[in-house]
Amino acid sequence: MTINPKAVLAAAVLLLAGTLTTPGRAMDQLDAPETVTIDALADLYKPVEFSHKRHAQLARCKDCHHHTTGQQDMDPNCVRCHAQSPETGRVSCQDCHIKKQFYPEQVIAGNNPNIYHIDKPGLKGAYHLNCVPCHIKKNAPSECDSCHALTDKGRDFFHVGGEKNGKAGPAKGKDEHAR
Amino acid sequence: MNKLINRRGFLQGSLVASAAATVSLAKKSEAATFEGYPNAMGVLVDLSRCVGCRSCEAACNKEQNLPAPAKPFNDFSVFDEMQHGQKRRTDETRYTIVNRYDIPGREHPLFRKIQCNHCQEPACLTSCFVNAYTKTPEGAVIYDPDVCVGCRTCMVACPFYIPTFRYSSAFHPRIMKCVFCYDTRLTKGLPPACVESCPQEALTFGRRSDLLDMGKQRIRENPGAYVDHIYGEHEAGGTAWMYISPAPFEQAGFDVTVPKEPILNYVKDFLSIVPMVLTIWPALFAGFHLLATRKDKMEQQKKNENEGEV
Ligand code: SF4
Ligand code: SF4
Numbered sequence: 001m002t003i004n005p006k007a008v009l010a011a012a013v014l015l016l017a018g019t020l021t022t023p024g025r026a027m028d029q030l031d032a033p034e035t036v037t038i039d040a041l042a043d044l045y046k047p048v049e050f051s052h053k054r055h056a057q058l059a060r061c062k063d064c065h066h067h068t069t070g071q072q073d074m075d076p077n078c079v080r081c082h083a084q085s086p087e088t089g090r091v092s093c094q095d096c097h098i099k100k101q102f103y104p105e106q107v108i109a110g111n112n113p114n115i116y117h118i119d120k121p122g123l124k125g126a127y128h129l130n131c132v133p134c135h136i137k138k139n140a141p142s143e144c145d146s147c148h149a150l151t152d153k154g155r156d157f158f159h160v161g162g163e164k165n166g167k168a169g170p171a172k173g174k175d176e177h178a179r
Numbered sequence: 180m181n182k183l184i185n186r187r188g189f190l191q192g193s194l195v196a197s198a199a200a201t202v203s204l205a206k207k208s209e210a211a212t213f214e215g216y217p218n219a220m221g222v223l224v225d226l227s228r229c230v231g232c233r234s235c236e237a238a239c240n241k242e243q244n245l246p247a248p249a250k251p252f253n254d255f256s257v258f259d260e261m262q263h264g265q266k267r268r269t270d271e272t273r274y275t276i277v278n279r280y281d282i283p284g285r286e287h288p289l290f291r292k293i294q295c296n297h298c299q300e301p302a303c304l305t306s307c308f309v310n311a312y313t314k315t316p317e318g319a320v321i322y323d324p325d326v327c328v329g330c331r332t333c334m335v336a337c338p339f340y341i342p343t344f345r346y347s348s349a350f351h352p353r354i355m356k357c358v359f360c361y362d363t364r365l366t367k368g369l370p371p372a373c374v375e376s377c378p379q380e381a382l383t384f385g386r387r388s389d390l391l392d393m394g395k396q397r398i399r400e401n402p403g404a405y406v407d408h409i410y411g412e413h414e415a416g417g418t419a420w421m422y423i424s425p426a427p428f429e430q431a432g433f434d435v436t437v438p439k440e441p442i443l444n445y446v447k448d449f450l451s452i453v454p455m456v457l458t459i460w461p462a463l464f465a466g467f468h469l470l471a472t473r474k475d476k477m478e479q480q481k482k483n484e485n486e487g488e489v
Binding site for chain 1: 379380392393
């Protein structure tokens with residue numbers, strides 16, 4: 001089992017990319033990198049330092065990686081096809097969830113009648129749709145600015161005036177507006 | 180397309196000729212529903228995903244070069260703003276807004292993004308005497324300020340209260356509303372700015388027909404998570420922007436009384452337009468005059484082009 005978390009970090013992928021475990025054994029959290037810098041979408045916001053280690057202690061692999069790590073996802077919509085799915089070669093979010101969601105290539109690809117996943121979120125959607133509900137449920141921070149610091153471009157975008165503290169929105173009132 | 184134009188032409192003609200005849204004819208008219216352009220695009224808004232971050236409002240403001248907002252787009256106190264007992268509405272400075280709905284019995288509020296729904300058979304279009312509106316094959320309902328005479332019929336006709344009037348200049352009437360990022364994005368096959376900015380993918384952009392499949396799949400595969408209805412599949416004759424919701428639509432501020440047929444199939448065309456004809460007579464004639472001169476202009480242009488080719 002060889003892993004190089006640094007390489008993963010450098011490539012800025014969310015999770016361990018190609019390395020395979022011994023055949024027949026499901027991946028476990030030891031196979032995963034400790035921290036990941038999520039900067040694939042950084043533009044209005046600064047990159048996010050994601051502690052994979054900490055999250056791997058709090059959740060099961062399948063909670064984020066679905067069926068790809070060899071753990072069974074018992075969601076009735078998934079087991080219809082993935083009840084016996086072995087772990088896959090690539091398990092990083094952006095291996096399946098594309099950055100350019102809703103761009104022409106993707107819209108055209110949706111035309112293929114052989115595609116079952118007609119409604120697969122893009123990368124940004126996949127992160128938020130997976131992270132936010134769990135953060136809310138577990139009372140973890142769920143305001144925009146609890147994970148994201150605005151860049152200058154982001155401050156212009158949101159028309160934030162005044163002192164530049166790199167914070168998005170009112171910092172108080174935790175979870176006041178999130179659902 | 181033919182049907183659209185025919186019916187619109189028919190309406191204009193009959194308004195001038197005889198309002199009474201309009202009603203009897205309209206009832207017989209077979210042009211009841213225009214199924215829409217086959218590859219028209221749309222957006223499916225999933226209320227269960229929206230967290231009210233207002234990124235879409237900010238993106239729209241930037242894309243459409245709208246005036247700076249009174250409060251930053253990440254100021255969430257706007258959700259408590261009320262005007263005349265109503266929640267915020269779109270206007271000439273903001274083509275889209277997000278409102279919060281605190282629904283009794285629900286742990287978290289719902290947020291609803293509002294903008295032009297880009298109807299399949301837009302009432303704004305059918306009601307406009309000077310053809311200022313166009314429904315494009317891509318699905319957008321766009322507007323041409325050059326021919327608009329400022330009569331504001333479209334504002335009355337729209338079932339969703341979307342077109343707003345820019346009062347700042349009395350001599351250059353201009354209706355302001357969402358154009359689906361038509362010129363800057365849609366024609367290039369790109370998703371509208373709001374959709375691209377949404378972190379939650381609460382806004383799904385795609386072919387309208389595909390979106391209906393997706394919406395139905397989400398409802399089917401998540402039992403109990405949604406009300407079994409896609410708002411906009413049939414409302415107002417079908418709209419390009421459609422919604423699914425975890426709570427009954429009326430609780431999230433939707434008008435559930437909007438008819439399931441195109442608005443101008445309705446008696447509304449008779450009841451509201453006849454008195455309007457009387458009140459806006461001058462504007463109407465100005466419109467016809469404009470139309471006529473515009474046609475001349477276009478013919479002249481064509482002639483010039485043809486000459487250029489030779
Ligand atoms: S929502 Fe209103 S403005 Fe938009 S297309 Fe429909 S009738 Fe026209
Ligand atoms: S950007 Fe998306 S999540 Fe945020 S308010 Fe708009 S629709 Fe809702």
